[in-house]
Amino acid sequence: MKKLFANHGRELSALLAIAVMFVIFSLIDPIYYSGDNIRDIVEHATIYGLMGLGVTGIIISGAIDLSVGPALAFIAVVVARQAVSGVQPVYCVIIGIMIGFAMGLFNGFLVNHMRLQPFIATMGTMSVFRGMAYLYTQAVPVIGVPRSYRLLVDGELFPFIRSSIIIFLGFALILHVLLKYTCFGNHVYAIGGNEEAARLSGVKVKYTRTMIYAIGMIGTALAAIVQLGKLGTGDPTTGIGYELEAIAAAAIGGTSMAGGRGTVLGTVLGAILFSCLKVGLIVSGVDTFWQYVATGMVIVVSAYIEVLQARLSAVPGGRREGKAAH
Amino acid sequence: MSEPMISFHGLIKHFPGQTALDDVSFDVAPGEIHALLGENGAGKSTLLNVFHGVLPLTSGEMLIQGKKVEFHHTKEALDYGIVKVHQEINLVPEMTVWENLFLGMESRRFGFLRKQAMIAAAGGYLAQLQCGFRPNDRAGALNVGEKQMLQIARALLINAKIISFDEPTSSLSACETATLFKIIRGLKAGGITILYISHKLDEVFELCDRATVLRDGKYINTFNVVDIDRPILIKSMVGRDVALFATRHRPSRTEMDKPVLRVENLASDANGFRSISFTLHRGEILGFFGLVGAKRTDVMRAIFGADCVSAGQLLLHGRRLVNRHPSQGVKNGIALIPENRKEQGFAANLTNADNIAMASLAKYLRGPFVSHRRKDANARRRGEMVRLNPNDPAFPTRNLSGGNAQKVVIAKWLSTEAEVMILDEPTKGIDVAAKAEIYALMEDMVEKGKSIIMVSSELPELIGMSDRIVVMRDGEIAATVDKNEFAEQKLLTYAVEGTAT
Numbered sequence: 001m002k003k004l005f006a007n008h009g010r011e012l013s014a015l016l017a018i019a020v021m022f023v024i025f026s027l028i029d030p031i032y033y034s035g036d037n038i039r040d041i042v043e044h045a046t047i048y049g050l051m052g053l054g055v056t057g058i059i060i061s062g063a064i065d066l067s068v069g070p071a072l073a074f075i076a077v078v079v080a081r082q083a084v085s086g087v088q089p090v091y092c093v094i095i096g097i098m099i100g101f102a103m104g105l106f107n108g109f110l111v112n113h114m115r116l117q118p119f120i121a122t123m124g125t126m127s128v129f130r131g132m133a134y135l136y137t138q139a140v141p142v143i144g145v146p147r148s149y150r151l152l153v154d155g156e157l158f159p160f161i162r163s164s165i166i167i168f169l170g171f172a173l174i175l176h177v178l179l180k181y182t183c184f185g186n187h188v189y190a191i192g193g194n195e196e197a198a199r200l201s202g203v204k205v206k207y208t209r210t211m212i213y214a215i216g217m218i219g220t221a222l223a224a225i226v227q228l229g230k231l232g233t234g235d236p237t238t239g240i241g242y243e244l245e246a247i248a249a250a251a252i253g254g255t256s257m258a259g260g261r262g263t264v265l266g267t268v269l270g271a272i273l274f275s276c277l278k279v280g281l282i283v284s285g286v287d288t289f290w291q292y293v294a295t296g297m298v299i300v301v302s303a304y305i306e307v308l309q310a311r312l313s314a315v316p317g318g319r320r321e322g323k324a325a326h
Numbered sequence: 327m328s329e330p331m332i333s334f335h336g337l338i339k340h341f342p343g344q345t346a347l348d349d350v351s352f353d354v355a356p357g358e359i360h361a362l363l364g365e366n367g368a369g370k371s372t373l374l375n376v377f378h379g380v381l382p383l384t385s386g387e388m389l390i391q392g393k394k395v396e397f398h399h400t401k402e403a404l405d406y407g408i409v410k411v412h413q414e415i416n417l418v419p420e421m422t423v424w425e426n427l428f429l430g431m432e433s434r435r436f437g438f439l440r441k442q443a444m445i446a447a448a449g450g451y452l453a454q455l456q457c458g459f460r461p462n463d464r465a466g467a468l469n470v471g472e473k474q475m476l477q478i479a480r481a482l483l484i485n486a487k488i489i490s491f492d493e494p495t496s497s498l499s500a501c502e503t504a505t506l507f508k509i510i511r512g513l514k515a516g517g518i519t520i521l522y523i524s525h526k527l528d529e530v531f532e533l534c535d536r537a538t539v540l541r542d543g544k545y546i547n548t549f550n551v552v553d554i555d556r557p558i559l560i561k562s563m564v565g566r567d568v569a570l571f572a573t574r575h576r577p578s579r580t581e582m583d584k585p586v587l588r589v590e591n592l593a594s595d596a597n598g599f600r601s602i603s604f605t606l607h608r609g610e611i612l613g614f615f616g617l618v619g620a621k622r623t624d625v626m627r628a629i630f631g632a633d634c635v636s637a638g639q640l641l642l643h644g645r646r647l648v649n650r651h652p653s654q655g656v657k658n659g660i661a662l663i664p665e666n667r668k669e670q671g672f673a674a675n676l677t678n679a680d681n682i683a684m685a686s687l688a689k690y691l692r693g694p695f696v697s698h699r700r701k702d703a704n705a706r707r708r709g710e711m712v713r714l715n716p717n718d719p720a721f722p723t724r725n726l727s728g729g730n731a732q733k734v735v736i737a738k739w740l741s742t743e744a745e746v747m748i749l750d751e752p753t754k755g756i757d758v759a760a761k762a763e764i765y766a767l768m769e770d771m772v773e774k775g776k777s778i779i780m781v782s783s784e785l786p787e788l789i790g791m792s793d794r795i796v797v798m799r800d801g802e803i804a805a806t807v808d809k810n811e812f813a814e815q816k817l818l819t820y821a822v823e824g825t826a827t
Contacts, residue, residue, distance in 0.1 A: 181695040183687040190684050193673025200632055200670050201685035201738065202656030260675030 009309055010254030014269040018276055025280035032283050039160065041272070041279045043230065046168045047223050049271030051242060052249030053175050054104075054219025056267045057212045059250055060179070062192035062259030063111060063118035065213065068220040068246055070130035071103050072239035075224035077133050080142035080234025089149040093225055100221025101214045103129065108210030126243070133236035142234035153229035164226040171222055176264040178215070188212050192259025220246075248295070249274055252302040274298070329392050331356040331488065331519045332377075337386035339372055339543075346372040348543040350386070359510065359520040361530045361537035361551070363563055365757040369543040370523050374490055377521075378410050379403040390488075407487035411477045411494060419466025424448035426465045427480055451479040455509055471502035478509060489513060490521035495529060496755050499618030499783075507533055525757065527556055539563055563758065572765045572790030578809075579609030579772040580793045586610075586777045587660075587746050589629065592638035597624040599801035602638065606746065606779060609772045613792030614781040617821050620798040622781045623665055626748045629779075630662040631655035642746070656685055661739035663732075665750040665781075671735040672723050679705035679719030681734050686741040708737035711770075713763055729760025736767060747771060750781045765791060785814050797821050 025032040051068050058065045079096040083089065103125075110121040154164045179185035187208045190198040199205050223242075228234055251257065252273055253266030277298055281291045330353035339347035347369045354360045362370045375381040377388065379397030388395055390406060397403045417426050427448050433440045448461035457475045459468060468476065474494060481489050491510070495503045510533060514520060522534055530537055531551060539546040539562045546562050585605045593600035599621040606612050614622045627633045629640060631649030640647040642658055649655050655662065664670040672681045679698075682705040683690060690700040702719040709717035712733040723734055732752065739747060749768070753761040768778055768791060782788045788795055789812045797804045797820040805820040 177695070180698075183691070183696060186680065186683065186687050186696055189676060189680060190673060193675040193680070194669075196670045197673050198684060200630075200652050200662060200664060202651075202653035203684070204651070204653055256675065258675065260673055 008265075010306070011263065011265050011269055013305065013309075014253060014266065014273055018269065018273050021273070021276050021280060025276070025284060028280075028284045032280060035160070037279065037283060039162075041275050042165060043162075044275035044278060045271045046164050047227055048242070048245045048249050048274060049168050049268055050171060050219045050223035050226065051246035052219075052253075052267045052271050053172055053264060054216035055243075055246045056216075056250040056253070056255050056262050056264065057175065057179060057188060058118075058216045059247070059255050059257060060192045060259060060262045061188045061209050061212045062195060063209060063213070064122065064247070064257075065104075065107060065216060066119065066122040066243050067103075067107060067126040067129055068217070069239040069242035069244075070126050070128075070133060071100065071217060071220050072224045072227070072242055073236050074103070074129045074133040074136065075099050075221050076228045076238060077137050077142055077234040077236050079225055080145055080228055081136070083145045083149040083228070084142055086146075089146075089152040092149060093153065096221045096225045097218055100217040100224070104214035104217025105210065107217070108213030111213065112206040112210045130236075137234070137236045139236055141236065143232070145228060145232045145234065150229045150232060153226050164229065167222055167226055171219060172264050172268050175215075175219075179264060184208065184211065189260055192261075194260075245274065248299045251299060251306075254306065256306070270302075328356065330354060330389075331358075331391060333389040333392075334373075335387045335389070337373070337376065337388070338384045339369075339376060339381065340384045346543050347376070347386075350540065350543070350545045352538050352545060352548050354519060354521065355536070356391075356519055357514060357517050358535040359514055359522055359533055361534040362521060362523045362540065363527075363530065363537055363559065364540035364546075365563060365759060368540040368563075370540055371492065372543075373540070374410065374492060374521070374523065377403070377490070378408060404484060407485055408490075409481040409484065409486040409488070410490045410492065411474060411481065412492065417465045417468075417473055417476065419464070421465055422461065423452070423459060423463050423465055423468070423476060424461035426476060427451070427461075427483060431484065447483075448479070451482055454482065455479055456505070469502075470497040471499070471506065474498075474506065475509070478513070486518060488519045488521065490523070492523045493525065493755065494522075495524065495526065501617070503529075525755070527559055530559070531556075560758065572761070572787040574769065574791065575766070576769050576773065578793050579775075581608045581610075584608040586643065587629075588641040588644075590639050590641065592625065592628060592640070593636055594624065594628055594633065595636045597621065597628065597633060597801075599625050599628075599798075600637075602803055604796055604803065604806060606777045608777055609775055610793045611768060611772055611778045611780055611791055613788040613795035614779060614798065615783075615785065615788050615795055615817055615821055616798035616804075618783070619800070620821065621801040622798050623750055624801075625798070626662060626750055626779065626781060629655075630660050630748060631658075632662065656742060656744070659743070659745040661685075661742060661744035661747045663735050663739060663747065663749045663752060665754060667728075667732055667735050672731060672738070674722075674724035676723060677719060678709065678714070678717075678721050678723055678726075678734055681723050682708055682719075682737045682741055685738050686743075689741070704741055705737070708740050709733075711740060712737045712767055727756075727760075729756035729763075732756055732760070732764065736764070740771075744776070746777050746779070748779045748781070751783065752780065753782070753784070753787060761787075785817060789814065789817075799823075 031037055051072065055065055055068060075096050078099055079092050082095055083092045107122055107125055110116045111118045152163065153167065154162055156162050179188060187198065187203045190203055191205055191208055195205060227238065249271040250262065250267045253270030255262030255266060277295060278291065281294055332354040335351050337347045337350040350373065362373065364370050372381065376383050379400050379402050382398065395406060418429065424445050428444050433444050445461045452459065452461065455475050455478060457472065459472055465476065494506060498506060510520060524530060534551050536548055537551055537559065538548045539559065541563060584607055586608050587606040590603050592602040602625055616622045624633065628635045631652050631654050634650060647658055649658065679702050683701045687696060690696050690704060705719040706717060714730055714733045714737065723731060726734065753764055771778060780788065780791060793809055795807045795812065795817060797807065797817055799821055807817060
């Protein structure tokens with residue numbers, strides 16, 4: 001039990017926070033635990049969660065991707081146009097994933113081969129992707145996505161279980177296995193932990209980090225595909241600020257911005273926590289503007305919890321210095 | 327004896343689950359150079375941290391010139407004229423020398439910096455310390471020794487009464503060390519009291535007046551350095567007879583008829599070495615000696631494949647190696663245990679198991695997936711081989727002492743079953759007992775038929791451990807010396823002058 005807490009402290013505290021939040025909001029307004037509302041929470045969590053998962057891998061490798069919001073918009077409009085023009089829904093999904101992969105490769109190329117700083121490189125592509133979304137649509141939303149497509153990506157398979165949730169959890173599972181149980185994933189952690197040590201251990205740093213950018217962007221592609229199914233419209237203005245929500249979901253879930261640490265489960269819980277809060281605030285009738293403040297506070301508080309936990313779990317600073325200094 | 331400069335009375339410092347200082351009391355006389363000795367974790371650094379106000383005391387008191395002091399912050403100690411010259415040097419590399427010198431103590435008039443006055447003053451201090459760099463140089467361009475001088479200049483600037491040094495020579499060349507000692511003696515002549523932490527006993531005998539030994543947080547004794555010899559000091563430091571000197575306890579394993587790695591005319595324009603040729607045999611420990619700047623590390627990185635070469639070739643078992651990327655070095659069975667383990671050896675954020683598995687992940691696959699059970703089992707097994715403490719796969723490597731972190735790096739390379747192990751300053755900055763363990767490990771490795779290249783700046787260690795020693799000077803091999811001809815004087819001469827006189 002103690003070991004469980006030591007290894008999964010962040011996940012457990014996120015779970016606890018979700019439970020507490022759920023109880024409080026339900027007391028404020030019983031509507032909160034109605035079926036419709038829970039579905040709302042999950043739907044919100046799906047979009048941020050998919051994007052957050054992709055970003056998690058990139059952050060673990062010691063980098064960042066700011067371009068996922070506009071990337072979502074671009075992928076959504078392209079897929080929407082395909083779907084509207086009659087391409088089979090399955091092919092639409094595959095096209096979306098491939099475009100996402102290519103966009104991720106491009107980010108990875110900039111960061112790893114042209115050696116740009118991840119922050120700057122993806123800030124640049126953030127603007128590029130947004131521009132591409134506008135150019136592709138001339139700023140006119142793509143409407144009329146066929147029902148067949150929407151059923152495929154967001155249809156209710158069983159009561160309460162939509163295919164979008166399967167997509168979310170499926171991607172989470174694949175990413176989890178990839179990060180924890182393959183050489184590639186272990187290398188991602190190693191690079192984020194110490195790039196030079198990893199390189200000198202024979203890890204192919206450029207390849208690994210380029211690939212994690214590409215794989216990460218698949219998360220955003222799936223988010224775009226799902227969102228398109230939910231809305232039925234490919235809107236080039238969508239996804240504004242989503243990169244921050246995605247990064248926040250990862251951060252709340254315990255992904256270290258310094259790299260080398262983070263889990264898929266943490267980000268999934270982080271996304272759910274985030275969406276519990278947002279929906280809760282809406283249900284309890286809190287002013288929209290306060291919602292921004294509240295979500296911001298959650299990020300700050302969770303970051304502080306991370307600091308506290310690091311302090312508690314680590315050997316006291318002085319001894320560490322004293323020992324490591326020699 | 328006159329009133330002591332510093333008196334420590336019953337210092338106690340508890341950390342959760344550990345007592346770092348346990349009733350430590352001793353005096354430091356004014357104007358002396360006082361060594362603090364002890365193994366890792368003996369409490370030297372904690373004592374300094376308490377003294378400089380970095381850590382609060384649990385109980386006990388400190389007196390400076392008979393007056394009780396209590397520091398809650400480094401600044402308060404600084405105001406008392408107590409300055410620490412750091413082991414890891416804190417400078418703003420983008421700023422100039424004079425800006426660093428005056429950082430936080432800028433001279434101002436009407437709110438504006440008095441730039442010219444500060445530059446002139448900086449020049450004065452640098453001249454006093456006989457530094458070869460100028461106030462307007464960029465601090466980042468200085469070498470380690472020069473950065474240290476800059477810190478000492480800062481101490482002079484604030485009229486320090488007490489200066490403490492924590493392993494000041496660990497990154498210095500012999501020549502820089504000599505300069506530093508001259509400066510320290512000058513400081514002493516100027517009436518400044520010096521606290522000096524070092525692992526190198528030679529330095530203590532050369533430089534210090536008295537030495538206080540700590541062990542496991544307890545005060546052991548204070549010696550007049552002239553009255554004692556090395557064995558006495560070592561015995562009180564380790565509390566048991568550990569053979570300090572690196573010696574081979576088992577016969578040499580070299581099989582001269584079995585060359586493993588042949589290096590032929592290796593050269594690199596970018597890294598400044600040329601015509602490097604030597605042969606490493608099975609079971610051999612080949613020492614590499616040279617002064618700082620001899621390019622030994624660069625040669626090793628090139629052999630491993632971390633850097634490119636411009637000419638020459640490597641033959642492993644007669645097969646020509648073209649290694650352009652470390653991954654090929656790893657595949658070919660070459661291991662590099664780097665000099666800067668913190669920057670290049672391990673990832674602080676990861677656990678022991680992850681660090682140990684970093685170079686050999688493919689071994690723990692079951693099907694396409696990494697088996698964590700196998701990974702942990704390997705970490706535990708290798709940890710036992712290198713006597714890692716604590717040998718816990720889930721333990722975060724950042725919390726290990728220097729010696730144990732080095733063992734993690736060695737365990738990482740043992741996991742690859744590499745045939746050629748390149749150890750670059752393997753015992754740098756680790757305590758006596760851990761050094762002895764590393765030497766024993768090296769003997770284990772050659773017994774198993776591995777070959778070792780050991781780069782070191784510590785001659786006693788090289789002489790004790792090597793079968794042959796290659797001496798480098800200025801990017802070239804000055805000499806290759808056989809075991810029966812090892813002599814400190816001779817090796818040093820090669821390293822300094824290139825030829826024996």
